[in-house]
Amino acid sequence: MIDSHSHIYCEDFDSDRDLVIARAQEVGVRHIVLPNENLESIERVLSLKNAYPSYISIALGLHPEDVDGDYERQLTAMRPLLDEHRPVAVGEIGIDLYWDATWRQQQMAALDTQLHWCKELNIPFIMHCRNALDEILWVLDNFGEPLPQGVFHSFTGTPQEVEQVRKRGDFYFGVNGIVTFKKSNVKDILPVVGLDRLLLETDSPYLAPVPNRGKRNESANIAHIARFVSQELGVDLEDVSQATDRNAITLFKLAL
Ligand SMILES: [Zn+2]
Known part of the structure; x- marks a missing residue:
């Protein structure tokens, strides 16, 4: 399994980060992708990458919650x-x-x-969408050139919204612990997305899946998410792992 979205570089893991990674390796997590948040977090992202160069890959960008009146300066500093x-x-x-x-x-x-950086560097995007699908679709529709490939991470929309996104491109969808929550409808998108376009992620330290809901989340919990998805789709756990690994390797061009 690959944890395609994990923030284990953040302070919550300062006291036991190596143990967290050892536990992930123990349950069969073969790779972890760290998405960045802002200029300040980059140092943490890079230092964890340096400690585990072949086990960890990184994404760099500015998280929407870190965008404010100063965003242009942040982007200019980040681009190089x-x-x-x-x-x-x-x-x-x-x-x-x-x-x-x-x-x-x-x-x-x-x-x-x-999104233009993706085109310049020939790499995909990791998209965070919360209460903002219309705005994101507007940006995609007005991009002005063919869109890059990417993943809509932690996607909590409806099956109809999956289709709306897909009209813009053959994108991937990331599913995390929310899918295991009793009141969540995320499981409804699983058959629509299909194993061919599904990525597994934890979004650690947030959103720990059942049976660890409410605790600090960590990459080892990807196993609970994979099991839930396999039961929901009625396919073998092994098939879920293989397909989602293949998807992450393809999308991020991982050399595993
Ligand atoms: Zn995240």
Whole structure:
């Protein structure tokens, strides 16, 4: 299994990060992708990558919740770091209007700029979408050139919304612990997305799956998500692991 979206570089893991990685390896997690958040987090992302160079890949980008009136300066400072550190994706990027819509226009502009980075570097995007599908689709529809490939991570939309996204491109969808929550409808998108376009992710330290819901999440929990998906789709766990590994390897061009 591959954890395609994990923030185990963050402070929550400062006391036991190596143990967390050992536990992931023990349950069969073969690779972890770390998406960046802002200029400040890059140092943490890079240092974890340096400690586990073949086990970890990185994405670099500006998270929508870190976009404010200062976003252009942040993007200008960040861009050369992508040339220097060669991330496997631009991420995480996107639009989040759940808590605050103050920087809606800026979030849309920052997303557009970073989607162009994907084209310049020939790498995919990792998209964060929360209460903002219309805005994201607008940016995609006004991009002005063929769109890059990418993944809509932690996708919590409806099957109809999966189809709306797919009209714009043959994108992947990331599923995490939310799918195991009793009141969540994310399981409804599984048959629509299909094993060919599904990625597994934990989004650690958030969103721990049942039976660890409410605790700090870590990459080893990907096993619970994989098991839930296999039961829901009625396919072998091995088939879920193989397909989602293949998808992550293809999308991020991982050399595993
Ligand atoms: Zn994330």
